[in-house]
Amino acid sequence: MNANKKSLLSRFGIGIAVAVVLAFTLFPAYWMISSAFDKNASSGGRSFIPAEWTLDHFVFVFQEGGFGTYLRNSAIVALVTVLVSALVCLLAAVAVARFKFKFRTVILMMILIVQMVPLEALVIPLFLQVKSLGLLNSILGLMVVYVALSLAFGIWMLRSFVAAVPVELEEAAYIDGASWWRMFRSVLLPLVMPGLVATSIFSFITAWNEFIFAMTMLGGAEDQFTVAIGLKSFFGLHSNDWGSIMAASTIITIPVMIFFVIVQGRLASGMTAGAVKG
Numbered sequence: 285m286n287a288n289k290k291s292l293l294s295r296f297g298i299g300i301a302v303a304v305v306l307a308f309t310l311f312p313a314y315w316m317i318s319s320a321f322d323k324n325a326s327s328g329g330r331s332f333i334p335a336e337w338t339l340d341h342f343v344f345v346f347q348e349g350g351f352g353t354y355l356r357n358s359a360i361v362a363l364v365t366v367l368v369s370a371l372v373c374l375l376a377a378v379a380v381a382r383f384k385f386k387f388r389t390v391i392l393m394m395i396l397i398v399q400m401v402p403l404e405a406l407v408i409p410l411f412l413q414v415k416s417l418g419l420l421n422s423i424l425g426l427m428v429v430y431v432a433l434s435l436a437f438g439i440w441m442l443r444s445f446v447a448a449v450p451v452e453l454e455e456a457a458y459i460d461g462a463s464w465w466r467m468f469r470s471v472l473l474p475l476v477m478p479g480l481v482a483t484s485i486f487s488f489i490t491a492w493n494e495f496i497f498a499m500t501m502l503g504g505a506e507d508q509f510t511v512a513i514g515l516k517s518f519f520g521l522h523s524n525d526w527g528s529i530m531a532a533s534t535i536i537t538i539p540v541m542i543f544f545v546i547v548q549g550r551l552a553s554g555m556t557a558g559a560v561k562g
Contacts, residue, residue, distance in 0.1 A: 313537075320534045325527035341531035345518075351532060353507065354514035358492055359539070361423050361510060365430040365491040366484050372431070373438030373483055374476070378468075380439070381446035392443075398436040404496070406433075411500050421505035426498060430491045438483040445479030446472070481547045488543050492536070511536045 319325045320341055322334035345351045379385075380392060410429050411420075419425030449472060457467040473480075495512040502508045515536065518528045 316530050316533050319530035341527040345528050345531045354509050354511045357423055358510040361427050362488050362491040364427050366487045369431045369434040369487045370484050373442050376439045377442030377446050381443045395436050395440050407500055423508050426501045429497050434487040441483055442479045445476040449475045
């Protein structure tokens with residue numbers, strides 16, 4: 285009986301601890317969403333439970349704040365960044381993990397060193413490069429920057445996934461008559477899919493939420509602004525429009541959640557798919 289009581293108390297204590305952690309974790313999200321629907325949020329009358337609910341903040345964000353344009357720009361930038369960086373990182377990771385060539389170790393060390401450089405130190409060099417290419421104040425230039433920022437992390441992570449795939453699986457595919465492309469598509473790609481998904485999530489979140497590079501590269505073209513820059517417009521010099529800020533923040537959060545829900549299933553399904561597909 286004592287053992288059962290101890291077990292019950294232990295479970296109760298764990299439940300309380302989990303509840304406290306969840307409360308601290310989820311409260312900011314609740315406050316953001318409730319403030320977005322709170323009619324008194326902009327006037328400073330926010331409360332834990334809104335007394336009056338409204339959609340006016342969302343309407344204002346789209347009609348007066350131009351957030352539809354910002355969402356379109358961010359979607360284009362994020363999706364192109366994810367697709368291009370995933371393709372380049374995967375091919376580069378296969379090259380450095382499977383092939384022996386001159387300066388291979390030097391390249392790996394350079395990739396590792398690039399990851400250690402603070403992003404703030406890259407703002408001016410990348411700004412000058414984008415300006416020299418004539419891509420300043422355009423989302424194309426911003427996409428080039430985001431792809432460049434994603435490569436070092438993506439290549440280094442995917443290299444580990446590719447190196448972890450047994451070479452015997454590839455050799456077995458060749459023995460069965462598969463071409464390199466068939467082996468890559470049916471054996472290697474499914475096994476490295478969890479790493480590819482992880483790098484894609486990193487690239488998407490970086491391209492969607494990043495502010496410093498976006499403001500630097502697009503500061504002179506309002507029609508090219510992304511959501512991160514658009515959110516800044518609701519902050520005033522002496523006061524802030526909290527209702528619109530929270531509504532815009534809620535809108536910004538939704539695509540990230542949708543993207544994660546779409547790709548998270550691949551994190552588990554890719555672990556064994558390559559060993560059974562032929």
